[in-house]
Amino acid sequence: MQNNSIKVNGLQKSYRQLHVLRDVNFEVEQGSIFALLGSNGSGKTTIVKILTTLLKQDSGNVTVNGFDVLSKPDSVRQSISLTGQFVAVDEILTGRENLIMIARLRHLSNPHQVTDDLLKRFGLTDAADRKASAYSGGMRRRLDIAMSLVGKSPLIFLDEPTTGLDPEARIEVWKIVRELADNGTTVFLTTQYLEEAEQLADRIAILHEGRIIVSGTLEELKKLFPPAKVEYIEKQPTLEEIFLAIVGKKKEDK
Ligand SMILES: Nc1ncnc2c1ncn2[C@@H]1O[C@H](COP(=O)(O)OP(=O)(O)OP(=O)(O)O)[C@@H](O)[C@H]1O
Ligand SMILES: [Mg+2]
Numbered sequence: 001m002q003n004n005s006i007k008v009n010g011l012q013k014s015y016r017q018l019h020v021l022r023d024v025n026f027e028v029e030q031g032s033i034f035a036l037l038g039s040n041g042s043g044k045t046t047i048v049k050i051l052t053t054l055l056k057q058d059s060g061n062v063t064v065n066g067f068d069v070l071s072k073p074d075s076v077r078q079s080i081s082l083t084g085q086f087v088a089v090d091e092i093l094t095g096r097e098n099l100i101m102i103a104r105l106r107h108l109s110n111p112h113q114v115t116d117d118l119l120k121r122f123g124l125t126d127a128a129d130r131k132a133s134a135y136s137g138g139m140r141r142r143l144d145i146a147m148s149l150v151g152k153s154p155l156i157f158l159d160e161p162t163t164g165l166d167p168e169a170r171i172e173v174w175k176i177v178r179e180l181a182d183n184g185t186t187v188f189l190t191t192q193y194l195e196e197a198e199q200l201a202d203r204i205a206i207l208h209e210g211r212i213i214v215s216g217t218l219e220e221l222k223k224l225f226p227p228a229k230v231e232y233i234e235k236q237p238t239l240e241e242i243f244l245a246i247v248g249k250k251k252e253d254k
Contacts, residue, residue: 022210
């Protein structure tokens, strides 16, 4: 039994002259929450697309749930679900119809039951029969995530799941992500919000200039920086301070 849901080795990807991923290496343990951090344009979505078989790498080995993304893309797809960076709900359909459509596409035997359960879990029961075009941003995002949970995949990709959400809706999504992990689902998420990684992730990796420049648990990342002493009171660095120190330092290196 393999205990890594994702293994990435020597991953490279360029868009013409733009070398987005130069040498990316990391592993994600089964049942854990892994957060990939990086500035705008650092290549987070590119990694998500390669791992979910939407895009082919130039070189390097990538296995997802034990399947090679290049030679077994169908097996990868059947074993994952994805909530992309941009909401994928059909606006013309109601929340309920969106979920039923996915349940049918996934050939589930009980689409109505699955839909009712997800609507309840995501607090969308009252809005279920309204068109998604009339939903708020937070409701759309919740519906989007609910759609990716139809069929219970062992591994879920969430590309910036809380971007644009208000604090309350963000906390709601965090709760859902934690519940998923508690039930054994592996979660790969990208985020711009360092607090989100601090709150949720078992392991955090920072992508910068084509490479993972640091990865580890929050405690491990904090150990990289000795606590600042201010009048004999120890202050632990926040992830934001760690991120800025590392990204800033690397830039000075050049
Ligand atoms: N199809 C494409 N063709 C050319 N360049 C692309 C393409 N897709 C992405 N890029 C470029 O590759 C780089 C990485 O993009 P990517 O979307 O992976 O970044 P990201 O880390 O997800 O950014 P964000 O935080 O803004 O979502 C960017 O410079 C982007 O402009
Ligand atoms: Mg992105």
